[in-house]
Amino acid sequence: MAQPRVVTIHYTLTNDQGEQLDSSRVEGREPLSYLEGAHNIISGLESALAEKATGDQLTVSIEPAEAYGEKNDELIQPVPRSAFEGVDVIEPGMQFQAQTPGGPQIVRVVEVTEETVTIDANHPLAGEKLHFDVEVISVREPSEEEVEHGHVH
Numbered sequence: 001m002a003q004p005r006v007v008t009i010h011y012t013l014t015n016d017q018g019e020q021l022d023s024s025r026v027e028g029r030e031p032l033s034y035l036e037g038a039h040n041i042i043s044g045l046e047s048a049l050a051e052k053a054t055g056d057q058l059t060v061s062i063e064p065a066e067a068y069g070e071k072n073d074e075l076i077q078p079v080p081r082s083a084f085e086g087v088d089v090i091e092p093g094m095q096f097q098a099q100t101p102g103g104p105q106i107v108r109v110v111e112v113t114e115e116t117v118t119i120d121a122n123h124p125l126a127g128e129k130l131h132f133d134v135e136v137i138s139v140r141e142p143s144e145e146e147v148e149h150g151h152v153h
């Protein structure tokens with residue numbers, strides 16, 4: 001296996017409709033650094049950048065399977081309204097942190113009735129084809145500690 005690198009990029013992310021979802025190229029934002037092979041970024045973007053060097057620019061489109069996965073209907077579920085005791089107003093679009101066997105997870109409210117609240121635990125970008133416009137700012141070797149921790153310091 002190739003030696004993992006620390007890659008720093010500027011990126012702009014748009015969805016299939018051409019709407020900008022995220023960008024590191026705005027005031028107050030730093031370029032993004034990730035450690036290869038440590039699942040710091042989505043797999044499709046990491047493979048597109050695997051052979052790239054400082055100064056390279058590219059645009060890449062990534063299918064859901066290589067991004068945040070397909071939408072899973074089983075993750076959309078009604079729960080009793082009583083599960084939200086202490087919350088006065090519950091509206092579609094609100095987000096809550098839920099405790100799940102897999103650890104804390106963000107869920108979004110999609111529908112509210114008198115009896116139930118339907119929540120969606122899919123990643124907000126699940127099912128979306130993503131388009132990245134990327135520039136490689138720098139590439140360097142990771143420190144031993146970074147490799148051990150699985151992230152960039």
Ligand code: ZN
Pocket residue numbers: 145146149151153
């Ligand atoms: Zn660390």
